Amino acid sequence: MAASNSVLGLYDTPNAGADAMDGLKSAGFELGTFDVLTGTPYPEGAFGEHVPQHRLFRFPFFGAMVGITLAILFTAGTQLAYPVITGGKPILAVFAMLIIAYELTMLGAVVATVVGIIFESRLPNLNLGAYDTRITEGYIGVVVECEDDRLEEARGVLQTAGALEIKTA
């Protein structure tokens, strides 16, 4: 079931925003169909919102695996392909290879983590939907995704909590 409407209620205080979230919950809107938009991070659960789950911690492990594989290929492969003894070190000088392996492992982990952050944040998504630029100025936005038949009800709940403005997209 694709949500067809996105309704935004704009509030000037966090308390009003939290009331709107409470209202939506008691009106029977499903968790995950409504969300709060803020210009600043609040403590988790401050608006009684749905606590998002993520799998970010898997990304660095994957990246690290890729990184260390590349590092072993680079260090071992190049030295084995054309073995030239330098400085009396063995061709496969593990303690020297370890350094490059370490760096590429960490590089892989960092790059994968950043990809993970963007992916898990559900970005990029240039379509902002119902949004108001005042949110980044301290106002609290409460946004509901709903079908046409619940549109009026959602607007009503948002209005009851004291919305300054209600936008639909």
Next chain:
Amino acid sequence: MQQRRILDEFTVNHELLRGNLATPKWWLPTVLGLLVVVLFGFTLMGIMFNRGLGVTGLSRPVYWGLFITTFVFWVGISHAGIMISAILRLTQAEWRRPVTRAAELLTVFSLLTALFFPLIHAGRPWRIFYWITPYDFARGIFPNARSPLVWDPFAIGTYLTGSTLFLYVALLPDLGVLRDRTTGWKRSFYTVASLGWRGNPRQWRLQTVAGILLSALMLPIFVSVHSIVSWDFAVTPAVEGWHSTVFAPYFVVGAVHSGVSAVVTMMALMRWLWGWDNYIRPEHFDALARLLIVVACAWLALTFAELIFGVYSLEAPERALREMQMFEWPWNLLFIIFFLTGFAIPVPLWFFKRVRNNIAMMFWTSILVNIGMWLERFLIIVPGLSRKQPFVFTWDSYQVSPLEWGLLLWSFAWVMMLMLLFSKFFPLIPLFETKESQVFTTDVQIGRVTMPAVIRELD
């Protein structure tokens, strides 16, 4: 100490975007002035490529001189960002907030600058590919993965990539703010750059987790980078004074000393230039100075170990080198200046609260530290090389040529110009961290006393 100001988000946006939404009067002339120096530096590089490295003072046996010193210096400065961002984030130091962005930025730009020096020092920089990329199958020669000179690009490349991504991820919410405050092509640019940031709980949650996770990942990289740079020297038994096991932590702690001092210098400039008195307050300088005292004392302990072990072996050449480094002209003068500026003047001053809270004093003492730390690298690299050793046929000292001084000047102008260009398009003080700090700090009343308090989320 109660210096916290209660500011609403509108005021924070208005004040911190001062440099982005309007152009301060001093900005353009300053950038143009720096551009002149930068172009002059590039001209010097061109002359050097055209005429060869003979135009520098480098000559056998001193093949590493000002360029490598400056390379180590800028890699050292780059340790500012992760020290401030990662360590202070992991230890939940509230006062880190206004400085994180500028410190990370300093990391990125100083690393970019550091990279120039080994490249131009190679004389024919375009041939660097023979050295680090495995492509020349026909000649059967590959990069030597066992050489510290190949470890370096990997370490610095990783640190630069990681720091840039770290900087970008933390910039996303602020790009969203800029998108909402601009119009026209700027708005389009910030819309794309912010990737469509909306500020829902998921995005904020990920932003917080990302800060911690990336900090934890960047910290081991941060430690490894200067360690690997130090091994360029330490694994070489042929040069007296270099083959020392303490070099890795010694370089890292020295880098933190110089990097955090550079952050202090930069914070003072930011406060003076943009008038951000509400955000960069004496208490921040106070906290950084306390941190610097600890770092500087650790650095002194490592310096002491380095020197005492120079003499410990009781071998004549090593003792002669130490004698030259500390007591022979002109090294003795440099050594005295190094010790006075790197430790003996600034650190005792920081013990006084009045100095720690005096921004002008902090500005000047932090500059002193970096004079000392540049000299420290110079004194490690050059005297060791200039002594006669096995397989060295001449014994000569090293005179820095005007061209090399010119390129040292270029590096400072280049970093400052990049910082100022960045400040035109992106906020130097993280808006969202400032706003978060407003939410997460408050006052608590205990009896008749009001004390600052922070809010900690429960697991």
Next chain:
Amino acid sequence: MATTSLITDAPDHRPSNIESTALLAGDGRTVAGTGLKRFMWLLAALSVIGFVGIVFRFINDDGRQDWGFYAATLAWMLTIFGGAPMVAIAPALAKADWVRPVARIASLGAIVTAIIALLMIPLLFKFPALTQFSEVLGDDVRRRSIWFDSPSYAPHFWNVLILLTLALVGIAMAYVMAIPDFAAIRDHGTGWKQRWGKKLARGFYGRPQQWDWLKMRIGITGALYFAMLLYTNFTFSLDFAVSLVPGWKDSLFPFYHTISTFQAGIAFTIIGVWAARRWGGMNKYVGHEQMWSLGKFMLATTLLWFYFFYSSFIVFWYGRSDSDSATIKLLVSGPYIYLFWTVFFLVFIIPWWIMIWNKVRDSVWGPPIAAFIILFGLFLDRIRIYVASWSAVPDDLELATTSILQDMPNTMWPDVFDVFIMVGLPALGLLSILLVTRLVPLVSLWEVQQSRLITKPVRFLRSHVQLVGKPD
């Protein structure tokens, strides 16, 4: 929007200050159960065995190499018990509020440093003088050490003095930190404890000047302890290990030694927290928060152990000079190679793998497991270092005349007296701490009470958070 208006009160389930006082300072103290008493008798018996070991070590003494395990045991005790008080200093240095309940457990390690200083005296008889070859080789020939031109007795005399100073500063710190608790025992305890509480509280009644005085002294003794611990590690590791081996020149080694001191100190505190919960009835005071935070630092020091080891190793391995190679062979790849790999896994790989998981760090069982493994691994590490060093030069003349270790010693194995010593002396250390806890509460009462005062659970809009005051 000021945050104050978004905060409302929330129910507080922590034990009240009255309840804490009754449990920690009054008659309700549970520490000395019968099980504990039996355990202490066992430790006492083991301590006696340790002394028997020392006596027989003297009787069956074939030279310096026989004392390697004794030196390793002392080094290990210094590593653990000397390092633990560093955890107690953290609130003063870094305003870390979570440390408060465990500060006492950590600070008590200092008591053992006095015992280590005394136990070091027999070792000094086995220690070569700086100028013992002067008669043969001339007055200016001295063995390599950090005591360049000092009198011949310098390492012997100064090492004892340095350790005694460390012990003095540490005990002073632990005592100062316990004064308000002694006052509470005076006011709420009974019998001999009350009498001792009265004597040791020294007229502490909690006047503002007395608290200022207390905080100042904790700060001073803490900073002094930190400096002395660094210095002790520096001299101890150089005199009792590095300078006994010709050609071992490792400017990083004292710092390697220090970092494992921090690692062991944190591990000891974690085990202390676990024991306080398991047998001391302290579940309400110490638990997840301490394990989580101490666990993070233990993970960091575990990584640093590898960093410091590798930073030395790569320089020697790459340098490949004769003395570099001989040093690596003695300490890593030669007679103690199996021991080295065991250490590598116990001190680094296994605890690292255990501690990177958030769920493990957040548990009350994970960090103690890692801590036990680390402490055992560090014991083997000290054996690797000190036994190798003490066995490196059977002929002392070499110390003065060569700069490279010529003859690689064989692997040394402990005999029965070494085993007595290795078991008995740490048991004595632990026993001394347990004896002190008969009087001093295992969890610092006044710090728990202060912590309760400056932190409180509150509601922030719809979420539950904690408000933490930051006093100057």
